Structures are given as structure tokens and as C-alpha cells.
Amino acid sequence: MSVATEIIAPPPQSAAARLADGLWRRPGLVVALLLAPALLWLAVVYLGSLATLLRQSFFSLEEFSGLVVEDYTLSTYAELLQPSNFEIIKRTVLMAAAVSVASAIVGFPIAYVAARYARGAWKAAFYIAVMLPLWSSYLVKVYAWKLILAREGILTWTFGKLGLGFVLDGLLALPGVGGGSLSTSYIGTFLVFLYIWLPYMILPTQAALERVPGSLINASSDLGATPWATFRHVILPLAAPGIVAGSIFTFSLTLGDYIIPQVIGSGRYFIGQAVYVQQGTAGNIPLAAAFTVVPIVIMGVYLAVARKLGAFDAL
Amino acid sequence: MTAFSGKRFMRSEGSLAVKIAAAAGLAFLLAPLAIIFVYAFTTEERSFVWPPPGLTLKWFGVTWDRPDVWAALMLSVRVAAVATILALVLGTLTAMAVSRSRFFGRDAVSLLVILPIALPGIITGIALRSAFATFDIPFSFWTIVVGHATFCIVVVYNNAVARLRRLSGSLVEASMDLGADSFQTFRHVVLPNVGTALLAGGMLAFALSFDEVIVTTFTAGQQQTLPLWMLEELIRPRQRPVTNVVAMAVVAVTFVPILLAFLLTGADEQTAATTK
The missing domain is CATH 1.10.3720.10 (MetI-like)
Known part of the structure; x- marks a missing residue:
């Protein structure tokens, strides 16, 4: 019994190899891991900045004080x-x-x-x-x-x-x-x-x-x-x-x-x-x-x- | 490569006119760059008079001794180096994900990567500035780097995707069949095959960052990169001959990454990567 197990058991693996095998079985996870850094970067830095900018366009400028009024309005578009x-x-x-x-x-x-x-x-x-x-x-x-x-x-x-x-x-x-x-x-x-x-x-x-x-x-x-x-x-x-x-x-x-x-x-x-x-x-x-x-x-x-x-x- | 082998059309009179038009177009593209080289040697200091009244090497020495030029140059090099490294990591990972599988939202990912360069730079610039203002982030070296890395990702990504498409899937399978794990396969099979494409993408990203002015105006604050220095001289000229020399040096330096990118990947892949 013990002899048979020894023969069948795969050679001992390094942690990296085990991780690699685990990932190979989950291709979806691999794609997600590969995509995450760039998507996070672009979503946070780029889309986030665009969103702050767009929000500004719905504010307006108080004519006399020159200060930005943070109420939503379409007057700036007008x-x-x-x-x-x-x-x-x-x-x-x-x-x-x-x-x-x-x-x-x-x-x-x-x-x-x-x-x-x-x-x-x-x-x-x-x-x-x-x-x-x-x-x-x-x-x-x-x-x-x-x-x-x-x-x-x-x-x-x-x-x-x-x-x-x-x-x-x-x-x-x-x-x-x-x-x-x-x-x-x-x-x-x-x-x-x-x-x-x-x-x-x-x-x-x-x-x-x-x-x-x-x-x-x-x-x-x-x-x-x-x-x-x-x-x-x-x-x-x-x-x-x-x-x-x-x-x-x-x-x-x-x-x-x-x-x-x-x-x-x-x-x-x-x-x-x-x-x-x-x-x-x-x-x-x-x-x-x-x-x-x-x-x-x-x-x-x-x-x-x-x-x-x-x-x-x-x- | 076999496209357009029609001999009859080639001999017709129409093709001569096309060739002349193409030659004129190429002259239009290259002449302005040649002119930069002539002006670097002019003795005229105050105007852009043509032809140059005389030629001198004096301004090369004057430019060499200008600390503001050196400071701007060093800042540009540091920003470009860091932005290129960030873009290499982010662009390569995304390219591998997109080329290895078809998944939901794949087109959206490509679009998101391309967007920072497809929309006018001024939008990226003012969006970043308004975000920095909203979250009270002061201008620094890193605010410039963040902007540059954002639009450099696409250059690395395009080069990597173009090469990964050519890389046969059976190579990877053979490696795995022979007992290599995913990391070993990446290290010994994928990387050597895409290495030159990444190098080309990295150099083009560096060139893009080194030259960028529109986004940088909004993210630099009081700092001055070389393009910002140049812009200042264009709008409020102080010493025109120094600008002439700097302009010539910049054109001469740009030759290097373009030639290397060409030698590393070939014209067809570069045409494909740049237009994608």
C-alpha cells in the first residue's frame, strides 16, 4: 500500500509551481488577475478624473463673487x-x-x-x-x-x-x-x-x-x-x-x-x-x-x- | 506582400502623377525637420530671417552652460523613465489577458485602454487637474508621472498585443506538455518571444512621455519639463538661438528610439501597432 502511494505520488513541488497549477485550472481567475492592475489604474485615475470634471460642468459660477456654486444646474451649458x-x-x-x-x-x-x-x-x-x-x-x-x-x-x-x-x-x-x-x-x-x-x-x-x-x-x-x-x-x-x-x-x-x-x-x-x-x-x-x-x-x-x-x- | 501586383495599372500614366504627389508629400513631411538643423547654426539672434546670414557653433556652447535647460531635461528623463516602467507593467499584463482569452467586456477593456489617447489630451489634462484640486493633492513629480503613465499604457499594450497575436499557441502548449509550469513557460517561452516588442513599446512610451506637453501643462504646477520649457520659449521667447539648438538636439535624439523600434519589430508590425 505505502509502496504504491510512493510510486504514484507526483514529485514534490515548489510553492510557485503549486500556485501555477492552481491558476492553470482557473483561467478566469488568471484573466482577472492580469486585468486588475491596469483596469484599477484606468478606472480610478482616468475615469475618476473624468467624472470629477463632468460633475463640475453642472455647477455654475456666481457672477459677482466669481465663486463656484455647487448646485446642480444646466445654466453653464446654456x-x-x-x-x-x-x-x-x-x-x-x-x-x-x-x-x-x-x-x-x-x-x-x-x-x-x-x-x-x-x-x-x-x-x-x-x-x-x-x-x-x-x-x-x-x-x-x-x-x-x-x-x-x-x-x-x-x-x-x-x-x-x-x-x-x-x-x-x-x-x-x-x-x-x-x-x-x-x-x-x-x-x-x-x-x-x-x-x-x-x-x-x-x-x-x-x-x-x-x-x-x-x-x-x-x-x-x-x-x-x-x-x-x-x-x-x-x-x-x-x-x-x-x-x-x-x-x-x-x-x-x-x-x-x-x-x-x-x-x-x-x-x-x-x-x-x-x-x-x-x-x-x-x-x-x-x-x-x-x-x-x-x-x-x-x-x-x-x-x-x-x-x-x-x-x-x-x- | 503580394498586394498590388497589377503590372498594367503600374505602367499607366496615372501612376506617375501619384508618385509625384507622394514625393511632394514626403518632402512636406521631412523639410520642416531639416530646417530645424539649419537654424541651430544661424548667427541671427533676434529674428527668424531666411537664409541665415552666417553660420556659427557658438550657441551649442551657450546652451550647454544653461542650468535651466539641464534641469528641465533631467526632470523630463526621470518622469519618462518612471512612467515607462509603470506603462510596461500595466500594458503587458492587459495585453496578455486580452490576447489569451475571449471574455465578457473584452472590447470595453480595449476601449478603456485606448480612450486616454483617443480623446483630446486637454480633456485628460483638465480632468486630472480637477481631480487633484478636488482631493487636495499638491502638484509634484508624481502628479506628472500619473498623467503620463495613463496615456503610455496604450503604446505598450498595442505593441504587446500585435506580437502576442503572432505567437503560436502551440508553443505554449508544448512547453506545458514538457512539464513547465505557467511561470516557467512565461519566463522561458513567452518573454523571449515578446521581449523585443516590449522593448519597442517601452521606447515609444518613453518618447511619448518625454515629448508630452498638453497633459503636462495641467499636472506640473510650477515644475518645468523640457517641453514646457520649449513652450515657454515659443510664447515668450528669451533667447531664440538657444531654443534653436535645443530643438535640433531633441529631433536628433528622437531618431534613436524610432530606428531601434523599427529594427526590433519590422515596419509592418510597427505600422499595425501604431495605427491600432
Whole structure:
């Protein structure tokens, strides 16, 4: 009897091995243990902070004392609809839309050539050319554009050398988007936004294009389609989820940015700047909080539409 | 890799226009970074005049002797190091949970990890600040780290998930069949396979934290990281040539993690991880 037990008994185990065996039998527990640290962190630090912020947006500011009244009210949200505040929201959304459309147009050829023609060393070169501006310091990029757009900077000089100075002056004289120099006009703000978020458009577009089978394009041209028809009816519909996915980034990032329009722009506020000023010098935390709800709601709607268009599968 | 092998379309006149547009786009992406390098050597002190009236190395020495630049740099490095370690631990664990099984709320977990970077940074920033104010937490080194770790998790997570998907489940099963327990399997089979992806994710997280300015404005109080120093110079310039040199140094330093991340994981995995 005792001999038999000795033979059957497994070799003595270390505590760690016993623990490992115990965990192996409970895969659910393992998943829970793996998830717990990050979920706790994100739920407490991130969602907790978001909740405190949202709560603030239902408070209001006592007009005379400048103190926050901690009674729940919707009056702060009503303030958003005042013409001066609503202008800020409209301006920001228009800029985000313009930047998204432009980056889709500028980014597509790059993504297309990178996905279709680039091989080996060229593939690496395209990767570096997109990744380097993506990962380079945000402020350094903004700074570079300040150098480029300054009145005495490169663009003015280039236009002058080409004898096209009048084109630049004409652009700056345009009502609404013009200004004293490129670095103090909406055109300048737009160019910098376009530059800084462009890689975020290129990468998902390229990923979507890489999944388009070459045989589809062959089939299209075999059946007599012109290159334009192939592009219009085969490539574009298949790349569309990638473009929409990219536009999530370009749109969201433009909505929330407050540094670019502050450094390069006409001085008129965007949502991000309004938030920054309201919570800082103006001390109106409830209004600042209500302003941050605007991009959250817009992005919520945007994401819901993007999901319908299949952009999440392309992410 | 076999995508787009259509020879006929390639020869058509349309493709030349596309290639020219792509080349122009790449020039648009890279030229501003090149310009930073030229301006670091300019002799002009007060304006951004182009072309530079002369070239000098003088400003490199001046920048080297500036204690405020060094202090900001050291703070940025310390914050990025701690935030990266936190993000590595949290991101890897979550990636293992998500890739090893399908469970209820799996999509919600992915969404929660991505949210801090999907919503505009200013929201994360002001939310953290209002939480710090509500609970009377004074600004410190740790308030900056908390903000940075929150949005760095996703970078590590994406890199780890991309690699774990490629890791064949039969490798793990073989290890267990041969008598290794879960910890030994993790140590000797999983870790060597995902190691380079984690290293790449860690470096990108470091780069992200090192460069972050929007969230940091709200969580730093009076402290100055290198990006905050840069922002101050952008809005209220004191000595432009010093800013030029710092900007050039920052671009040059960013080359390193991008190249290493590329060499460690390959272009396809990086494209997938960055866009996911």
C-alpha cells in the first residue's frame, strides 16, 4: 500500500509551481488577475478624473463673487450657446473638418505608393519618412513652422525668389482666412495642423491599402476600366475604412489642441484655448468643464458613425 | 506582400502623377525637420530671417552652460523613465489577458485602454487637474508621472498585443506538455518571444512621455519639463538661438528610439501597432 502511494505520488513541488497549477485550472481567475492592475489604474485615475470634471460642468459660477456654486444646474451649458462661445465651437469644428479632408487628400498618394510600389529599402525609407515626423517632438514641429511661416522666413523668401510674392499677398488679403503674415492667419494654423496630424492619416490608409488584393485591380483593368475608374470603384471603396479611421485621429486631435492656434494663428480662440483660459486666468471651472464636453460629444457621434462605416475593422 | 501586383495599372500614366504627389508629400513631411538643423547654426539672434546670414557653433556652447535647460531635461528623463516602467507593467499584463482569452467586456477593456489617447489630451489634462484640486493633492513629480503613465499604457499594450497575436499557441502548449509550469513557460517561452516588442513599446512610451506637453501643462504646477520649457520659449521667447539648438538636439535624439523600434519589430508590425 505505502509502496504504491510512493510510486504514484507526483514529485514534490515548489510553492510557485503549486500556485501555477492552481491558476492553470482557473483561467478566469488568471484573466482577472492580469486585468486588475491596469483596469484599477484606468478606472480610478482616468475615469475618476473624468467624472470629477463632468460633475463640475453642472455647477455654475456666481457672477459677482466669481465663486463656484455647487448646485446642480444646466445654466453653464446654456452659456455655451451664447454667440461668442458658439463661434468658438463652430470655428474649431470647421477647422477639424478642413484638416481631416486635406490630410486625406495629401496622405492618400503617400499611403498608396508606400503600399503598392515600395519594397525593401524603399519600404524602410517610407516608414522612416512617416514615423520620424510622427514621433518627433510636437513642439519642435510647431517651432519649425514658426520659422517657416514667419514674415521674414522661408516661405516669404521662396515666393519672392520665384517672383510670386503677389500670390502670397493675395492669399493673406483674403477676408476671413488671411492676416498680417502667414504665422498670424488661419491659413498658417491650418497648414500646421495638417502637417502635424498627417502621419495619423497615412498609417491607417496605408494599412487598408495593403490589404487590397492585386488580383482585384488586375480584374478591374482586364475588364476594361480606366485607371481612374479602377481607383473610383475598386480602390477607394476598399481604402475608405482606413481613411475614416485616420480621420478619427485628425478630427479629434484638432478639436482638442490649444497650443498650435496659440503659437500660430489669428488670436481668435479655439475650443482648447477656451478651456485653458476658462480654467486658468478666468477661473470659471464649470464653463471650462462644459467646453470639454463638446469634443467628447462630437467624438462620440463621430465614433458611432465611423463604426457604421467599418472604420474599426481598419484600425 | 503580394498586394498590388497589377503590372498594367503600374505602367499607366496615372501612376506617375501619384508618385509625384507622394514625393511632394514626403518632402512636406521631412523639410520642416531639416530646417530645424539649419537654424541651430544661424548667427541671427533676434529674428527668424531666411537664409541665415552666417553660420556659427557658438550657441551649442551657450546652451550647454544653461542650468535651466539641464534641469528641465533631467526632470523630463526621470518622469519618462518612471512612467515607462509603470506603462510596461500595466500594458503587458492587459495585453496578455486580452490576447489569451475571449471574455465578457473584452472590447470595453480595449476601449478603456485606448480612450486616454483617443480623446483630446486637454480633456485628460483638465480632468486630472480637477481631480487633484478636488482631493487636495499638491502638484509634484508624481502628479506628472500619473498623467503620463495613463496615456503610455496604450503604446505598450498595442505593441504587446500585435506580437502576442503572432505567437503560436502551440508553443505554449508544448512547453506545458514538457512539464513547465505557467511561470516557467512565461519566463522561458513567452518573454523571449515578446521581449523585443516590449522593448519597442517601452521606447515609444518613453518618447511619448518625454515629448508630452498638453497633459503636462495641467499636472506640473510650477515644475518645468523640457517641453514646457520649449513652450515657454515659443510664447515668450528669451533667447531664440538657444531654443534653436535645443530643438535640433531633441529631433536628433528622437531618431534613436524610432530606428531601434523599427529594427526590433519590422515596419509592418510597427505600422499595425501604431495605427491600432
